[in-house]
Amino acid sequence: MKKLWSLLLLALILSQPSLAQINEEKPKLIIGIVVDQMRQEYLHKFADRYSDGGFKRLMSEGFMMKNGHYNYIPTYTGPGHASIYTGTTPATHGIIANSWYSRKLDSSIYCAGDSTVTFVGGTEANGKISPRNLLTTTITDELRFATNKRSKVIGLAIKDRGASLPAGHLGDAYWYDSQSGEFMTSSYYHSELPKWVADFNDKKLPEQYISKTWETLYPIETYVQSIEDDNDFEAAFGGKERPTFPYDLNELNPSNGGVGMVASTPFGNTLTLDFAYAAIEGEELGMRGETDFLAISFSSPDYIGHRFGPGSKEVEDNYLRLDLEIEKFLNYLDDTYGQGEYLVFLSADHGVADVATYMESENVPAGNASVSYLNAQLRGYTNAVYGAGDWIMNLSNDQVFLNAKLAREKDVDIDDMEEDLAQFLLKFNGIKEVYTSTAMRNTQFTEGRPALLQKGYNHKASGELLIILEPGWLTGGMKGTSHGTGYTYDTHVPIIFYGWGIEAGESSRKVSITDIAPTLSMLLNIRLPNGSIGEPISEILD
Numbered sequence: 354m355k356k357l358w359s360l361l362l363l364a365l366i367l368s369q370p371s372l373a374q375i376n377e378e379k380p381k382l383i384i385g386i387v388v389d390q391m392r393q394e395y396l397h398k399f400a401d402r403y404s405d406g407g408f409k410r411l412m413s414e415g416f417m418m419k420n421g422h423y424n425y426i427p428t429y430t431g432p433g434h435a436s437i438y439t440g441t442t443p444a445t446h447g448i449i450a451n452s453w454y455s456r457k458l459d460s461s462i463y464c465a466g467d468s469t470v471t472f473v474g475g476t477e478a479n480g481k482i483s484p485r486n487l488l489t490t491t492i493t494d495e496l497r498f499a500t501n502k503r504s505k506v507i508g509l510a511i512k513d514r515g516a517s518l519p520a521g522h523l524g525d526a527y528w529y530d531s532q533s534g535e536f537m538t539s540s541y542y543h544s545e546l547p548k549w550v551a552d553f554n555d556k557k558l559p560e561q562y563i564s565k566t567w568e569t570l571y572p573i574e575t576y577v578q579s580i581e582d583d584n585d586f587e588a589a590f591g592g593k594e595r596p597t598f599p600y601d602l603n604e605l606n607p608s609n610g611g612v613g614m615v616a617s618t619p620f621g622n623t624l625t626l627d628f629a630y631a632a633i634e635g636e637e638l639g640m641r642g643e644t645d646f647l648a649i650s651f652s653s654p655d656y657i658g659h660r661f662g663p664g665s666k667e668v669e670d671n672y673l674r675l676d677l678e679i680e681k682f683l684n685y686l687d688d689t690y691g692q693g694e695y696l697v698f699l700s701a702d703h704g705v706a707d708v709a710t711y712m713e714s715e716n717v718p719a720g721n722a723s724v725s726y727l728n729a730q731l732r733g734y735t736n737a738v739y740g741a742g743d744w745i746m747n748l749s750n751d752q753v754f755l756n757a758k759l760a761r762e763k764d765v766d767i768d769d770m771e772e773d774l775a776q777f778l779l780k781f782n783g784i785k786e787v788y789t790s791t792a793m794r795n796t797q798f799t800e801g802r803p804a805l806l807q808k809g810y811n812h813k814a815s816g817e818l819l820i821i822l823e824p825g826w827l828t829g830g831m832k833g834t835s836h837g838t839g840y841t842y843d844t845h846v847p848i849i850f851y852g853w854g855i856e857a858g859e860s861s862r863k864v865s866i867t868d869i870a871p872t873l874s875m876l877l878n879i880r881l882p883n884g885s886i887g888e889p890i891s892e893i894l895d
């Protein structure tokens with residue numbers, strides 16, 4: 354009889370509709386890792402010499418979206434960091450470039466610049482920094498709001514914009530002062546440096562790093578993923594004839610910015626993590642019963658990549674070394690929080706083009722367009738056709754700003770002028786397409802390059818003519834390279850989630866960089882950043 358009752362009870366339990374478990378557990382710490390200028394291919398290209406505990410651990414134990422892309426133009430550092438953390442694009446968050454021409458001020462605005470604040474630590478010239486040009490909330494802001502600001506947010510990087518934009522409006526940010534070799538902040542964040550930052554600066558680690566020699570980690574003849582070390586495509590450091598290993602930093606640093614030179618070597622990554630460990634311990638991140646957020650950006654890969662290009666032994670060595678740093682960091686996080694107690698995501702703020710002269714040497718269409726030449730041509734043409742005057746206010750970031758005031762005075766229809774100049778620009782080598790601001794405002798583009806441009810087009814801040822270069826083309830010098838386009842070499846970046854709540858896996862479904870923040874919102878059960886347009890990545894959540 355007793356047994357029958359038990360069976361009946363069991364049947365009753367089993368027949369109940371199962372209730373979804375509402376899980377309010379949270380990770381102790383979220384670590385956002387943005388590698389400045391990291392192409393997705395680097396995860397695979399150098400993998401045979403990565404350790405098991407660094408990038409490969411993230412790839413094999415985390416969830417990797419193999420086909421993650423930037424979904425706007427221009428792919429620069431400021432917009433990249435802003436878009437990852439806001440889940441939206443320059444059209445909405447307002448960071449339309451690293452620096453851009455302001456019609457109102459008739460001068461340049463810096464993405465993380467703020468004339469109303471002053472330096473705290475470091476030197477004055479590098480202290481006018483805040484997130485005030487960022488028009489929407491970040492995922493880090495939303496975490497702070499969600500916990501009534503009990504959660505701490507720290508953004509840190511060598512580059513100020515790599516620290517301040519990820520930290521949002523409510524977080525703390527610290528960046529490297531290339532003059533003094535100290536990590537610093539501004540009065541937006543603090544009135545004086547926290548003790549742990551001052552203590553860190555007292556160690557004077559940059560001075561140690563710039564007295565080292567940057568040699569390849571392994572014998573240079575084993576760097577088979579890269580072109581010859583000595584070539585004409587790379588820009589040598591000041592004071593050195595050829596762009597070749599080894600780099601005696603002790604000898605080179607005086608002519609390459611002194612302590613600032615650490616940024617241009619892999620030791621900049623080491624320094625960034627040195628500072629991250631100090632931040633974790635100084636702020637007791639993830640140790641106070643609230644979810645904290647540490648936003649790290651590795652700036653050095655970008656400096657190295659610009660100078661030497663993605664095919665160089667210097668870039669290969671940078672990633673082999675960064676891999677070891679990440680292995681060490683993950684081991685530290687295991688020891689500090691326990692495996693599975695912290696959540697990491699890895700991404701990049703943009704990719705990079707191959708050096709144009711190198712691609713030409715391999716018979717791939719590529720080239721360099723001269724901004725000053727185009728500017729002069731535009732000035733000559735407008736003066737000839739529309740009469741003498743300052744018609745071209747600015748040409749920067751592949752955008753032309755026209756003089757609307759002069760057009761009104763001279764009774765010139767500016768829409769017609771836009772069309773006319775767009776046709777004029779198409780005559781030049783390297784220019785593929787030119788879109789007008791009228792088209793950007795009046796047409797809803799859903800795919801292709803105009804859609805990428807439109808997501809980067811800000812109605813109040815962008816220029817009248819938007820230039821698309823041919824694939825492989827750059828505006829810059831003959832040595833080294835850059836980024837900024839909507840082509841895959843610039844848009845395709847790593848997107849990996851690892852750790853708390855994440856099961857291993859991978860997918861080649863195309864996702865956008867703006868999907869990272871909404872995915873974090875869903876994982877944490879907090880609000881979406883207020884301008885977010887991305888979709889949570891379902892593969893990671895299910």
Ligand SMILES: [Zn+2]
Nearest residue numbers: 389390430702
């Ligand atoms: Zn960058």
